[in-house]
Amino acid sequence: MRSMALLGLLACGLGAGSRAARAQSSANLLGDGIRAYRNLEFDLAARRLRGALAQSPGKDAPADQATGLVYLGAADLFRGRRDSATAVFRRLIMFDPGYQPDRLIFPPEVTGLFDRVRQETKTLAIAVPQETEIAVGDGALSVRLVASSFQTVEVTLLNTDGGPFRQLYAGPIGDSLKVQWDGLDAAGGIPAVDRVLLRVASRTPSGVLVAIRQVPLDLRVFRGDTLAWPPAPTQSQLLPERSSGGPAARALLGGILVSGAVIALPTIVGGSGAPSEPQVAVVGAVGLASLVGCILHRPGRPLEANIRSNETMREEWRQRVASVKAENARRVRQARLAIHAGESTFIRPGGS
Amino acid sequence: MRTLLVLLALAGMAARLVAQKLRPAVGPLVIGVHVRNESPAGTDEFSGTTFGGEGGLSFGRLVLRLDYVQGSVSPVSGGPSARDLIEGRAEIGFRPLRWLTLGGGPHARAYVIDGRSVRWVLWNVRGRAEGNFIGSAVAGYMEGWRAVSADVNVPEPFDHAEGGEAGIVLRLSGAPLQARVAYRIDHSVLGGGSRQETVEGVVVAFSVVRR
Numbered sequence: 001m002r003s004m005a006l007l008g009l010l011a012c013g014l015g016a017g018s019r020a021a022r023a024q025s026s027a028n029l030l031g032d033g034i035r036a037y038r039n040l041e042f043d044l045a046a047r048r049l050r051g052a053l054a055q056s057p058g059k060d061a062p063a064d065q066a067t068g069l070v071y072l073g074a075a076d077l078f079r080g081r082r083d084s085a086t087a088v089f090r091r092l093i094m095f096d097p098g099y100q101p102d103r104l105i106f107p108p109e110v111t112g113l114f115d116r117v118r119q120e121t122k123t124l125a126i127a128v129p130q131e132t133e134i135a136v137g138d139g140a141l142s143v144r145l146v147a148s149s150f151q152t153v154e155v156t157l158l159n160t161d162g163g164p165f166r167q168l169y170a171g172p173i174g175d176s177l178k179v180q181w182d183g184l185d186a187a188g189g190i191p192a193v194d195r196v197l198l199r200v201a202s203r204t205p206s207g208v209l210v211a212i213r214q215v216p217l218d219l220r221v222f223r224g225d226t227l228a229w230p231p232a233p234t235q236s237q238l239l240p241e242r243s244s245g246g247p248a249a250r251a252l253l254g255g256i257l258v259s260g261a262v263i264a265l266p267t268i269v270g271g272s273g274a275p276s277e278p279q280v281a282v283v284g285a286v287g288l289a290s291l292v293g294c295i296l297h298r299p300g301r302p303l304e305a306n307i308r309s310n311e312t313m314r315e316e317w318r319q320r321v322a323s324v325k326a327e328n329a330r331r332v333r334q335a336r337l338a339i340h341a342g343e344s345t346f347i348r349p350g351g352s
Numbered sequence: 353m354r355t356l357l358v359l360l361a362l363a364g365m366a367a368r369l370v371a372q373k374l375r376p377a378v379g380p381l382v383i384g385v386h387v388r389n390e391s392p393a394g395t396d397e398f399s400g401t402t403f404g405g406e407g408g409l410s411f412g413r414l415v416l417r418l419d420y421v422q423g424s425v426s427p428v429s430g431g432p433s434a435r436d437l438i439e440g441r442a443e444i445g446f447r448p449l450r451w452l453t454l455g456g457g458p459h460a461r462a463y464v465i466d467g468r469s470v471r472w473v474l475w476n477v478r479g480r481a482e483g484n485f486i487g488s489a490v491a492g493y494m495e496g497w498r499a500v501s502a503d504v505n506v507p508e509p510f511d512h513a514e515g516g517e518a519g520i521v522l523r524l525s526g527a528p529l530q531a532r533v534a535y536r537i538d539h540s541v542l543g544g545g546s547r548q549e550t551v552e553g554v555v556v557a558f559s560v561v562r563r
Contacts, residue, residue: 247487254485258492261518262535266552268496269514269539278386278554282535286492286520293486 026055030068037071045075066092070101074110082113089117097125097148098176122210123148124173124202128217128341136190136221136335140180143198147173151202151210155179157217158197165196173202183337190335191219198341209349216342223335226328230320233313239306247297255290259283378407379559383421383536385437388550396432400425402439406557415445415453436464443478453480456500461538461551470506472540474499474513482521491521499540508543515539519555532557 033048049072053065073088092099092114101114127144134141145153155169166186169179185191198215262282263275380403387398404421419441426434438461445455456477463470477500482493499513519534537552 251486251490254483254490254492257485258494258518258520261494261516265516265518265535265537266539266550269516269537270541276386276552278384278535278552281384281554282519282533285533289486289490289520289522293490297486 026052027064029055030064033068033075034071037075040078042075042079046072046079049075062096066096066099069095070099070106070114073114074101074106077110077113085113086117089114090121093118093121093148094123097123098146119149121148122151122202122204124151124153124200124211124213126198126200126213126215126344128198128215128344130341132339132341134183134337134339135333136183136223136337137333138182139337140182141217141339143168143179143181145173145177145179145200147175147177147202150174151204152207153177153203154199154201156199156201157181158199159193160195160197165191165193172205183339190221190223190332191337194219212347212349213344214347215344218340218342220338220340221335222338224331226331227324229324230317233310233317238310238313239303241303241307241310243297243299243301243303245299248294248299251290251293251297255286255293258286259290262286373411375410375562376408377410377530377559377561379405379557381406381419381421381555381557383423383553383555385423385425385551385553387425387437388552390548390550392546397428398425398432398435399428400434400437402437406559408559413447415443415447415455417441417443417445433465438462438464443476445478445480451481451483453482454478455480456497459497459499471504473503474540475501476513476515489523489525491523492519493521493534494518502540504540504542506542506547508547511541511544513538513540517555528561528563530559530561532559 029048029052033045033052036042036045036048049068053068053072069088069092073085073092076082076088077085101111103111106114124145124147127146129142132141143155145155147153151173152171153169153173154167156167157165159165164186166181166184168181169177183191196217196219198217200213201209202211202213203209262279266276266279383402383404385398385400385402389396389398400423402421402423404419406417406419408418409416420439422436422438424434424436439459441457441459443455443457445453447453454477456475459472459474459476461472461474476497478495478497480493480495482491484491495517497515502510502513504510515536515538517534517536519532521530521532523530532555534555535552536555537550540549542548
């Protein structure tokens with residue numbers, strides 16, 4: 001067991017040593033190549049630089065990669081291999097669209113060819129911070145585009161299924177452009193998805209699609225809970241706004257009852273059963289009051305007091321809803337969005 | 353200890369009574385009276401108008417009512433001479449339900465004929481039911497009473513007496529005023545039915561009420 005652990009440690013040590021040795025060798029070859037170029041030994045320089053670039057894929061030391069390529073292009077040019085130099089410069093521009101050769105080091109023949117290749121090569125680079133946290137609507141994610149030459153770009157956020165999420169920019173770009181996203185979707189709402197694609201399509205000025213770069217963005221929203229809307233007044237809470245038949249019927253029945261009592265009283269107490277003048281007078285008064293009551297309380301009559309009371313209740317509810325809406329809007333504004341940018345991918349139409 | 357409990361109970365009752373609102377009412381009263389007197393000697397009918405006033409006091413479930421009227425009644429078709437009529441009632445009642453009042457009290461009526469008076473003093477028990485039937489503006493009521501004892505200075509012995517009243521109360525919205533229109537009847541039987549007296553009338557009253 002102990003020997004296995006020792007073997008493991010040895011293997012790790014050898015692996016690390018191998019990577020360090022390769023980096024050292026690449027750096028030496030690059031240095032040798034540059035020295036050979038300065039000594040005008042262009043064939044030797046080209047060999048050394050190709051060797052250095054073959055050992056260094058570019059990710060570990062991008063500056064060395066760009067330096068090696070520009071020296072290699074210049075060496076090839078002075079070796080009379082213009083096509084090879086053009087291909088090397090194109091590779092450099094694809095690798096770093098914003099790269100500019102030092103005009104104090106390289107003569108106009110080299111910078112002239114580089115500029116020509118740069119004008120012909122349409123590509124761009126995207127710089128997105130790997131981790132960003134913004135206040136939704138107030139803050140912004142800054143995306144920096146660096147173009148090799150003048151072109152038009154469309155910067156769009158897409159859903160993972162390719163559907164549109166939000167367009168950020170469509171227009172020309174010279175050297176570089178800063179595009180910002182405030183964290184909202186096309187409708188101005190908080191994103192309801194947890195992943196979008198940042199897609200930058202570049203076109204020639206004549207409209208030919210030449211390159212697409214995509215960066216996946218993982219989204220995470222941190223928001224305060226919103227308040228539920230207050231319930232609207234229910235029918236049972238509202239007063240009837242039109243009179244029912246009840247009050248009119250009650251007026252009629254009350255009148256009949258009292259009139260009946262007036263008519264029946266003499267018989268009940270043992271007096272004469274014949275209607276007397278006082279009875280007729282009172283029954284008439286009661287009947288009149290009952291009739292007026294029926295008319296005043298006829299069914300379907302608008303009940304102004306109830307209508308006013310209901311309107312007051314509804315207005316109070318509307319004010320409570322407006323207050324909750326304002327509070328919810330404030331809480332939404334305070335939502336924060338964490339954005340994690342993934343690896344950029346490059347797509348060239350036609351696969352070239 | 354018992355005294356203390358009694359004192360506490362009395363204090364509680366006093367507090368509740370203080371919390372009750374005293375509601376007085378007072379106003380004029382007019383009654384168009386029709387009197388019918390039946391006796392073996394014949395039937396006499398009188399009519400006239402009496403004027404007076406009425407008042408009431410309501411205190412929680414307790415009710416106190418007083419009314420007094422006087423005037424003269426004249427024979428409807430010749431015969432006997434006109435006479436003065438004076439009538440007064442007092443009643444103390446209790447309201448077990450919001451719409452029901454039970455009570456009782458004295459009811460006195462006197463006829464003055466040529467300086468001689470015929471007095472009726474009845475002790476009645478009463479029941480009254482009242483309820484709104486046109487919003488809160490108009491209420492209807494029915495009332496019935498029966499004499500439990502009587503003192504009448506006529507030759508015939510008193511037999512029994514009953515009466516009732518039914519009408520409407522109109523309340524003016526927002527004003528401390530109310531009006532009452534009612535039909536009232538009293539029927540008394542004396543001497544085993546040999547003499548009967550019926551007094552009926554239209555009651556019109558106005559009151560200023562503290563609500």
